[in-house]
Amino acid sequence: TSVIVIGAGMSGITAAKTLSEAGIKDFLILEATNRIGGRMCKTTFQGLNVEIGANWVEGVNGKQMNPIWDLAQKLKLRNFQSDYDNVTANIYTHHGGLYPHAVATVAFDVADERSNYTTALSTSMSRNKEEDISILASQRLCNKVPTSPLDMAIDYYTYDYEFAEPPRITSLQNTEPLPTFANFGEDLNFVADTRGYESMVYHIAHQFLTTSKHTANISDPRLLLNKVVREIRYSRSGVIVKTEDGSMYRAKYAMVSVSIGVLQTNLIKFHPDLPHWKLLALYQFNMAVYTKILLKFPYKFWPTGPGTEFFIYADEKRGYYPIWQQMENNYPGSNVLLVTVTDDESRRIEQQSDEETKAEAMEVLRNMFGKNIPDAKAILVPRWWSNRFYKGSFSNWPIGVSRFEYDQIRAPVGNVYFTGEHTSEHYNGYVHGAYLSGIDSAQMLVDCIKKGNCEPKFEGRPKK
Numbered sequence: 248t249s250v251i252v253i254g255a256g257m258s259g260i261t262a263a264k265t266l267s268e269a270g271i272k273d274f275l276i277l278e279a280t281n282r283i284g285g286r287m288c289k290t291t292f293q294g295l296n297v298e299i300g301a302n303w304v305e306g307v308n309g310k311q312m313n314p315i316w317d318l319a320q321k322l323k324l325r326n327f328q329s330d331y332d333n334v335t336a337n338i339y340t341h342h343g344g345l346y347p348h349a350v351a352t353v354a355f356d357v358a359d360e361r362s363n364y365t366t367a368l369s370t371s372m373s374r375n376k377e378e379d380i381s382i383l384a385s386q387r388l389c390n391k392v393p394t395s396p397l398d399m400a401i402d403y404y405t406y407d408y409e410f411a412e413p414p415r416i417t418s419l420q421n422t423e424p425l426p427t428f429a430n431f432g433e434d435l436n437f438v439a440d441t442r443g444y445e446s447m448v449y450h451i452a453h454q455f456l457t458t459s460k461h462t463a464n465i466s467d468p469r470l471l472l473n474k475v476v477r478e479i480r481y482s483r484s485g486v487i488v489k490t491e492d493g494s495m496y497r498a499k500y501a502m503v504s505v506s507i508g509v510l511q512t513n514l515i516k517f518h519p520d521l522p523h524w525k526l527l528a529l530y531q532f533n534m535a536v537y538t539k540i541l542l543k544f545p546y547k548f549w550p551t552g553p554g555t556e557f558f559i560y561a562d563e564k565r566g567y568y569p570i571w572q573q574m575e576n577n578y579p580g581s582n583v584l585l586v587t588v589t590d591d592e593s594r595r596i597e598q599q600s601d602e603e604t605k606a607e608a609m610e611v612l613r614n615m616f617g618k619n620i621p622d623a624k625a626i627l628v629p630r631w632w633s634n635r636f637y638k639g640s641f642s643n644w645p646i647g648v649s650r651f652e653y654d655q656i657r658a659p660v661g662n663v664y665f666t667g668e669h670t671s672e673h674y675n676g677y678v679h680g681a682y683l684s685g686i687d688s689a690q691m692l693v694d695c696i697k698k699g700n701c702e703p704k705f706e707g708r709p710k711k
């Protein structure tokens with residue numbers, strides 16, 4: 248085999264397809280789980296097909312076409328443009344009831360000023376090649392650090408809800424403005440299709456892997472499921488990949504597409520160890536945790552209709568069951584609510600029972616809607632952080648990592664290549680980042696195999 252691709256999520260499958268199209272067809276894909284798609288993953292909840300991983304096509308209706316939006320349209324994936332416009336009118340206090348619209352509007356205006364300031368600051372700092380700071384530091388500079396429950400809730404909605412980490416951690420210069428929205432557009436479209444968002448990965452796989460005529464399942468012997476890679480030995484003569492079941496595979500090259508969260512653990516042992524420069528870069532980047540909790544009710548007690556899709560709960564504790572989405576648009580008649588938590592709250596919730604989480608969520612809902620609402624009949628709590636094959640949901644760019652270090656994350660080490668959303672040049676954290684990185688990393692490898700160009704050029708270290 249020429250290449251062993253490790254992992255069959257969006258990036259691994261796209262990388263293998265790119266290799267195949269370049270005539271490199273003797274590859275093998277080793278995937279730890281019993282399915283392809285990775286963090287694009289549907290499941291059933293109370294009779295609905297729902298997404299526990301990626302849900303939105305992010306970056307729609309902009310000056311460039313997001314390739315994932317293009318694919319979603321070709322596949323006619325059922326989707327809905329998320330309506331955030333009226334969220335100012337839907338912010339609940341932790342004492343019960345809504346904030347008066349005028350109060351919330353003023354708070355949103357201040358948040359807008361803060362955000363405009365930070366974006367302008369980021370642009371000028373990048374132009375002047377100044378060192379990066381956190382988003383929080385930029386908020387301090389404009390003397391507008393959010394401290395009240397209302398301001399913190401709006402701040403959470405602006406930053407944590409996108410990056411899954413707070414402004415004190417997130418890099419200013421690498422997120423403001425964010426290439427996803429600047430290039431592909433500001434809109435987000437929520438996928439709610441019985442085939443699942445993962446059907447996009449299957450669609451790509453079907454274009455180059457053999458499919459069984461009877462079942463439409465992938466039957467290609469080059470895709471091996473339930474193969475947990477535990478060791479990669481690499482040397483000038485090639486790679487030897489060992490899996491948990493004791494199998495051993497040889498190839499000239501490896502393409503590693505596992506998440507940066509997995510690369511930060513010792514699930515996969517590299518022999519020799521990855522070099523210090525590589526480890527430093529991998530360990531400095533962050534794997535954030537974003538958790539979408541679904542709750543099913545006997546009936547609706549929340550407002551529905553235009554302008555009600557999203558509502559915010561402003562607790563004294565920042566990030567405590569903060570962002571709610573009612574699913575009437577996406578799953579009519581389902582009586583389902585989605586609440587999103589991130590970061591430390593996600594980790595805390597993953598470690599407690601679902602019953603405890605349900606009780607906490609119910610208390611929050613009773614704070615918002617009163618004591619007489621019915622208990623949830625069912626709850627779904629995904630656990631991406633505890634899962635050894637993911638260790639979180641997506642990468643987030645922290646302060647202290649420059650473009651130079653970022654390039655080290657995606658740089659190959661000998662004949663071991665790296666791909667995945669965390670290696671995307673501009674779109675880390677997103678499905679389109681995973682897709683584009685699969686193409687880019689495979690192209691790097693094709694250049695090496697076909698043209699002997701095995702030392703890809705990245706930007707040098709910035710001069711101080």
Ligand SMILES: Cc1cc2nc3c(=O)[nH]c(=O)nc-3n(C[C@H](O)[C@H](O)[C@H](O)COP(=O)(O)OP(=O)(O)OC[C@H]3O[C@@H](n4cnc5c(N)ncnc54)[C@H](O)[C@@H]3O)c2cc1C
Nearest residue numbers: 254256257258279285286301302303476640667668678681
């Ligand atoms: C909760 C959540 C919400 C998200 N929301 C959005 C969203 O709305 N919009 C958006 O654009 N993006 C979103 N994302 C991010 C998006 O899902 C990812 O960026 C993208 O799917 C990552 O693809 P990937 O190929 O890089 O990695 P993965 O999908 O993680 O693929 C890597 C594969 O490697 C396998 N693997 C791991 N370890 C091993 C091993 N040792 N041996 C063999 N195989 C292994 C895994 O099982 C997996 O299949 C979300 C992610 C999560 C989890």
